[in-house]
Amino acid sequence: MIELFNDREIDAMRPAGVFVGEVLTALRAAAGVGVNLLELDALAAKMIAERGATSCYVDYHPSFGAMPFGKVLCTSVNDAVLHGLPYDYVLANGDLLSVDFACSVDGWVADSATSVAVGTARPEDLALIRTTEVALEAGIAAAVVGNKMGDISAAIGDVARAAGLSVNLQFGGHGVGRTMHGDPHVSNDGRPGRGLPLKAGLVIAIEPWFMHGTDEIYTDPDGWTLRSADGSRGAHSEHTIAITPDGPLVLTAR
Template identity: 40%
Template sequence: MITLKSPQEIEGLKAAGALVAKCHKEIAKMIRPGITTWDIEEFVEDMLAKAGARAYTKGYKGYKYATCASVNDVIAHGFPNKTPLKNGDLVKIDIVAQLNGWIGDSAWCYGVGELSPEAEKLMRVTKECLDIGIRHAVIGNRIGDAMHALQKHAESHGFSLVRDLAGHGVGRELHEEPSFIHVGTPGKGFRFKEGMVFTIEPMVNAGTWQMTIDPDGWTCRTADGSLSAQFEHTIAITKDGPLILTDQGD
């Protein structure tokens, strides 16, 4: 069942989202060749703790880290490590903070140093997909309308949408209803209603949409080894349109 949030509850979610957005803005300043995803992990955990928040993913279903750090062909749920990032890498950092009982969830893709034209295009199109999905998330539309629009955009550039990982509702828990994949048919699926809060988080691959999972049970990779990018916001549906709760102000 989809739980609609009150304006007061959305304010709580917005505070958690703002903290995650602040983390991402600081990470953007850190990204360069030679830095490690473990440096980012330690930075985020410290920043959340100083703000009185908890890194929700640490301990979630046995996951050990405050961030997910996914490089190049890793789509999602990669482990942070001490391998230096190199020129041309794409790194996706996913952060979930719990502040005063409410969840903020956002992933961002960062280019390291000078990117290849393909990587630059993939990042640009993926961010455009996120923006398109958010624009279509208005009262009266259906999830199929929004997901079809972003799917069409990605595929028009020769890219594909991951279908085995989903967007989801957000509240006091990380994964609430609704759950949906980032492909769709216009006029199908649930209809957007005021008070809904959920993520839109397209994962766009340069090659096939299919993926594999490493023996660690977490790390999701493109099946063909192609690059993958992701941008994710948590949004609330309001009478005035979609409200981005993890807005970085850019």
């Protein structure tokens, strides 16, 4: 079911968005050569506890997951491109790390993701990260009353194609509110002028994620982590936004 939220409810979502942004800012600062993925997860868990928030990931068990996720972050490194389950891995110079984080504050959810090059960055990785960021900006700009969902998707896909990238359509953005994943689905490619009419009060996560050399993925033996089929690296950018009469409101700005 697609929900539309009133101004009071969207205001109530703001603390969750601010907190998610704060956690991702802290994680970007903490991620560096020699840092273990489990340390990053522990940092986020500590911030959740101190804030009195609730993780959306620990007990999360959708049909595509092998078991409840069990951690508070998705940490995807290099060819791990989405849903990376944190494990005992120490970040190395030149790694490409994507971090996805969602939590609930006072019963309202926010969801956001960011990618960062660890240590000495590869120029092609920086370009890939920037492409996801530009695509996110384009998708947000299209999230206005009177447009269609296809306008958001097409804006994202146009940026990917301009960079010479293909787009995986298995996973994309989604509705956000009292739960982390709801309707509608927000594809990372589509046709302008098609699909759901965008109305004030719709709250969605827009999340472009691209890979260097393919649009095909497979599931790691851990039952969660998605990896590129050809071993190429991926990057991921995401914000939770509310569509308002005055334009898109980024709830997870940082």
